[in-house]
Amino acid sequence: MSKKLRILVSNDDGIDSPGIFALVKSLKQIADVIVAAPDRQQSAVGHSLTISDPLRVTPFHREGVMFGYSINGTPSDCVKLAIAELVEIQPDLVVSGINHGQNTAINILYSGTVSAATEGMLSGIPSIALSLASHSYEADMTFAGKVAQKLVLQMSNIKLPEGTLLNVNIPAIEEKLVKGYKVVRHNSTVWRDAYEKRKDPFGREYFWFSGEYAVNSENQDNNLELDDVALENGYVTINPIHYDITNLKFINEIQFLEKI
Amino acid sequence: MSKKLRILVSNDDGIDSPGIFALVKSLKQIADVIVAAPDRQQSAVGHSLTISDPLRVTPFHREGVMFGYSINGTPSDCVKLAIAELVEIQPDLVVSGINHGQNTAINILYSGTVSAATEGMLSGIPSIALSLASHSYEADMTFAGKVAQKLVLQMSNIKLPEGTLLNVNIPAIEEKLVKGYKVVRHNSTVWRDAYEKRKDPFGREYFWFSGEYAVNSENQDNNLELDDVALENGYVTINPIHYDITNLKFINEIQFLEKI
Numbered sequence: 109m110s111k112k113l114r115i116l117v118s119n120d121d122g123i124d125s126p127g128i129f130a131l132v133k134s135l136k137q138i139a140d141v142i143v144a145a146p147d148r149q150q151s152a153v154g155h156s157l158t159i160s161d162p163l164r165v166t167p168f169h170r171e172g173v174m175f176g177y178s179i180n181g182t183p184s185d186c187v188k189l190a191i192a193e194l195v196e197i198q199p200d201l202v203v204s205g206i207n208h209g210q211n212t213a214i215n216i217l218y219s220g221t222v223s224a225a226t227e228g229m230l231s232g233i234p235s236i237a238l239s240l241a242s243h244s245y246e247a248d249m250t251f252a253g254k255v256a257q258k259l260v261l262q263m264s265n266i267k268l269p270e271g272t273l274l275n276v277n278i279p280a281i282e283e284k285l286v287k288g289y290k291v292v293r294h295n296s297t298v299w300r301d302a303y304e305k306r307k308d309p310f311g312r313e314y315f316w317f318s319g320e321y322a323v324n325s326e327n328q329d330n331n332l333e334l335d336d337v338a339l340e341n342g343y344v345t346i347n348p349i350h351y352d353i354t355n356l357k358f359i360n361e362i363q364f365l366e367k368i
Numbered sequence: 369m370s371k372k373l374r375i376l377v378s379n380d381d382g383i384d385s386p387g388i389f390a391l392v393k394s395l396k397q398i399a400d401v402i403v404a405a406p407d408r409q410q411s412a413v414g415h416s417l418t419i420s421d422p423l424r425v426t427p428f429h430r431e432g433v434m435f436g437y438s439i440n441g442t443p444s445d446c447v448k449l450a451i452a453e454l455v456e457i458q459p460d461l462v463v464s465g466i467n468h469g470q471n472t473a474i475n476i477l478y479s480g481t482v483s484a485a486t487e488g489m490l491s492g493i494p495s496i497a498l499s500l501a502s503h504s505y506e507a508d509m510t511f512a513g514k515v516a517q518k519l520v521l522q523m524s525n526i527k528l529p530e531g532t533l534l535n536v537n538i539p540a541i542e543e544k545l546v547k548g549y550k551v552v553r554h555n556s557t558v559w560r561d562a563y564e565k566r567k568d569p570f571g572r573e574y575f576w577f578s579g580e581y582a583v584n585s586e587n588q589d590n591n592l593e594l595d596d597v598a599l600e601n602g603y604v605t606i607n608p609i610h611y612d613i614t615n616l617k618f619i620n621e622i623q624f625l626e627k628i
Binding site: 149151152153154155156157158159160162163164165184185188189191192193214216217218223226230231258259262265266267268269271272288289290291292293294296298301302303305306308312313314315316317319346347348349350351352353354355356357358359361362363364365366367368 | 409411412413414415416417418419420422423424425444445448449451452453474476477478483486490491518519522525526527528529531532548549550551552553554556558561562563565566568572573574575576577579606607608609610611612613614615616617618619621622623624625626627628
């Protein structure tokens with residue numbers, strides 16, 4: 109390698125989470141790593157931006173390994189602000205994660221991890237989002253760290269089209285049980301919404317989200333081309349995502365609306 | 369009409385905003401309307417969900433016209449909770465807006481207005497997001513209200529494919545200057561990120577987002593098929609959006625990653 113790779117790392121679990129620390133430790137072996145991440149847990153914030161409040165930046169370091177900025181914002185804020193104002197040289201890659209919990213199917217839409225990588229992509233920087241299929245903060249991140257390193261080393265062989273990023277999910281199983289890598293598309297799984305109605309200590313009612321993510325059963329016949337199915341079956345999944353969100357096939361069918 | 373249409377209305381500017389009130393007043397003329405909206409401004413929250421905090425619901429009414437629920441959550445929370453717990457009968461339509469400010473191109477990703485409609489769509493309910501191209505709270509919403517009514521009356525003639533919703537933008541100009549309706553696709557406009565570095569009264573530094581939305585100049589030659597270009601040119605734009613976010617064309621080019 110002629111020059112050392114520069115990687116900007118972010119996440120949505122917060123700068124103190126084990127996942128981002130594992131990611132930084134692993135990537136440091138092959139690159140210069142700078143971190144810009146939320147100062148606290150920001151899961152399910154989706155693609156939020158902070159526009160009505162000031163953003164504060166605090167220098168951050170951990171165990172002489174991890175360096176960067178802790179920011180009172182969302183994952184999108186962190187990556188935008190880092191690229192626009194905090195880093196002196198544009199990074200070669202943006203890597204977001206390692207998220208505690210999978211980001212497959214509809215979760216991609218709600219994911220702060222993916223939105224951090226999306227901001228990298230929108231700035232024209234190749235970007236990867238990485239998630240481990242376990243919400244436990246004690247989950248072993250060793251294998252996920254290796255996956256991150258391996259994929260980063262492959263990025264020079266990939267010409268990501270404009271507007272596309274890689275969304276990667278890693279099964280939370282022993283490394284020897286992992287079946288391999290699968291290039292996948294997103295499944296159509298959605299949440300079965302439910303809310304628990306509870307009472308607070310003062311007798312006032314509140315609701316708490318208690319939905320269930322149930323892998324789309326129509327597609328459950330081990331169709332390993334689908335992200336959550338392949339993940340459940342022990343594969344590291346790689347989904348190249350973009351935001352081509354106009355339904356072009358349907359456009360002709362509503363042309364009559366131009367005449368209403 | 370055999371039975372009266374039932375419409376669930378939400379927004380991201382908050383339940384007190386003029387835009388949602390104009391929308392409700394207009395739709396009440398043709399339908400039963402129930403509101404479930406955030407208790408405060410939630411712009412640019414994207415597709416956020418509240419999962420780590422309780423949601424509180426307060427009955428809301430305004431001027432004997434607008435009835436429903438004020439919720440301390442995001443637009444997505446409001447629609448999910450309303451459909452799962454608050455309304456007795458599943459609504460026939462979800463209408464979100466009228467947003468103060470346009471939701472075109474990349475803004476669709478950040479938009480709480482669109483995310484409220486997206487939740488309706490995910491629940492299998494035909495859904496529309498409506499935005500007016502003016503951030504002013506004094507903006508005249510009369511014409512936008514008429515557009516909402518007109519489109520709702522057309523919904524029985526539209527078979528929205530599964531996973532698709534309508535994202536509608538309305539120019540903030542006098543009604544007589546509006547050129548008509550255009551069915552469009554999203555432009556590739558992104559924000560030119562910038563942050564102002566300021567000092568607070570105690571001398572501490574902070575950053576404030578000051579990015580600029582500049583309509584993609586490559587496409588500015590009055591290509592009226594693009595949402596923000598058509599809007600700028602005085603059209604009401606109708607974009608059928610979906611979340612088909614896997615880049616299927618690119619999948620073959622990264623098959624080699626399965627062997628790393």
